[in-house]
């Protein structure tokens with residue numbers, strides 16, 4: 172794990188349980204992605220973003236989708252007129268990997284101004 176800011180790191184292919192983060196690692200990383208919470212099962216990161224209208228929501232989804240394809244790491248997306256809830260988890264490791272934290276930080280960076 173490097174000390175570079177998460178939003179400047181890129182996802183790596185991570186497959187297998189050895190890439191799953193343990194509780195201590197998750198606890199250390201969570202403060203680096205403000206507003207992101209652990210999912211109920213503790214195996215994912217979730218955040219619900221609010222938008223003025225459907226155009227803004229859809230624009231956000233497209234930007235997230237572009238980034239996700241670029242990083243080859245993909246969120247579950249639940250959206251409505253004025254919100255979009257993202258859920259990051261790494262299917263290939265059966266839980267959280269560093270890729271989820273990198274993408275969470277990269278999504279926040281999309282909205283930074």
Ligand SMILES: C[C@H](O)[C@H](O)[C@H]1CNC2=NC(N)=NC(=O)C2=N1
Pocket residue numbers: 184243244245246259260261262263264
């Ligand atoms: C082959 C390809 O790299 C993998 O299937 C990637 C694609 N996107 C992915 N996205 C997520 N969220 N988890 C994965 O394990 C995953 N694996």
